[in-house]
Amino acid sequence: MLEALGLGNAVEAVYREMLADPSGGIAELGARLGLAEAQVRESLDQLVDLGLLRPSRDSPGALRAVRPEVGLEVLLRRQQQELERSRAAAAEVVSEFAGLRPNTEIDGAERLVGMDAIQNRLEELAHGLTRECLAILPGGALSEASMAASRPLDRRALARGITMCSVYQDSARNDPATLAYARWLTEQGGQVRTSPLLPTRLLVFDRTVVVVPIDPGNSRTGALCTSAPGIVASLVTLFEQTWQAAVPLGADRPRASDARPSAAELELLRLLASGMTDEAAGKRLGVSLRTVRRQMAALMERLHATSRFEAGLKAAREGWL
Numbered sequence: 001m002l003e004a005l006g007l008g009n010a011v012e013a014v015y016r017e018m019l020a021d022p023s024g025g026i027a028e029l030g031a032r033l034g035l036a037e038a039q040v041r042e043s044l045d046q047l048v049d050l051g052l053l054r055p056s057r058d059s060p061g062a063l064r065a066v067r068p069e070v071g072l073e074v075l076l077r078r079q080q081q082e083l084e085r086s087r088a089a090a091a092e093v094v095s096e097f098a099g100l101r102p103n104t105e106i107d108g109a110e111r112l113v114g115m116d117a118i119q120n121r122l123e124e125l126a127h128g129l130t131r132e133c134l135a136i137l138p139g140g141a142l143s144e145a146s147m148a149a150s151r152p153l154d155r156r157a158l159a160r161g162i163t164m165c166s167v168y169q170d171s172a173r174n175d176p177a178t179l180a181y182a183r184w185l186t187e188q189g190g191q192v193r194t195s196p197l198l199p200t201r202l203l204v205f206d207r208t209v210v211v212v213p214i215d216p217g218n219s220r221t222g223a224l225c226t227s228a229p230g231i232v233a234s235l236v237t238l239f240e241q242t243w244q245a246a247v248p249l250g251a252d253r254p255r256a257s258d259a260r261p262s263a264a265e266l267e268l269l270r271l272l273a274s275g276m277t278d279e280a281a282g283k284r285l286g287v288s289l290r291t292v293r294r295q296m297a298a299l300m301e302r303l304h305a306t307s308r309f310e311a312g313l314k315a316a317r318e319g320w321l
Contacts, residue, residue: 010035015052018065022056094241107233109231111214113222118211119149122223125205126153132240133205138198142168156187164190165244167239169198169286170264171238182249191248194286196264199238210235261299261320268295269315272308273289 013033024032030040044063047053056062112118126133158164166185172178173194182192203211210232217219224231249261261269264285271281282292296308305311 010039011043011046012039015047015065016051017061022062022064107227108228109224111222112225118223122211126157127156128235128254129205131206132165133157133203135166136198136239136242137166137168137204138201138286140169140171142172142178142181144177145178147181154190155188158188158190165243166190166192167198167242168192168194170194170196171286172305185251192249194249195242195246196267199242202235202239204239206233207236223294236319265299266320268292269273269299269320272296273312
């Protein structure tokens with residue numbers, strides 16, 4: 001359950017034990033779970049930070065476990081809010097480089113224009129990798145051209161022992177070619193996770209160089225390749241928050257309750273409630289217009305709503321929005 005959110009087995013074991021039996025101190029809890037006291041303390045601290053443990057009103061100084069149906073929803077919402085703030089900050093920083101002359105490096109930043117220029121730089125950076133490559137790949141299904149260009153680079157990097165962590169959009173699971181590529185990547189030793197909503201496309205090489213679109217909505221402005229420490233640090237943080245909120249390719253996305261919508265359905269509700277059109281919401285989620293309308297129809301049926309307005313009211317009443 002919590003492992004799918006990027007947390008360790010010890011944290012989940014402590015959480016489950018606190019739900020079942022909150023009595024006893026750290027030493028007793030560790031004895032019941034077969035964990036060292038330091039592991040128990042660290043796990044408790046993480047659970048408190050996540051809001052899954054809260055101070056007990058009955059026993060001052062003690063902690064109580066928040067029920068999963070409440071705690072996981074709060075946790076997922078907090079992750080999404082942090083991700084939105086980081087995405088906005090990163091977009092503002094990157095947009096400042098839209099005025100750079102194409103393919104001219106200035107103070108460690110270069111604006112790459114044209115697919116050839118971008119591909120040449122990616123090949124150069126992939127060849128020079130020494131530790132890891134981090135990637136965020138929004139938009140659902142990957143193009144055949146993108147996968148064909150990436151496969152030999154990925155194969156060589158993984159063969160050299162490079163750590164590769166990639167986050168795809170949940171909708172990529174619905175495309176057989178993209179799903180096959182992601183599975184191939186994991187079989188080769190890479191790590192793949194998915195998330196319903198992703199920030200901009202991002203590649204991080206050895207945590208020292210990043211490549212990111214200057215304007216995701218207009219590919220003609222090109223990509224920014226920079227080694228500026230401040231920008232790199234901001235975008236690495238964005239990746240880490242995205243990675244934490246995503247789930248492994250082979251895992252089911254955690255849900256607070258079977259009666260509640262999935263994470264992807266919740267994102268769709270929020271996007272449409274914010275005023276987005278079906279087409280714009282589909283583009284953000286990496287799904288087709290038909291899929292958006294099918295999911296919305298299913299949500300309306302679940303809410304017993306005869307209109308989208310009524311569905312919005314009932315979703316808010318249920319605490320989904």
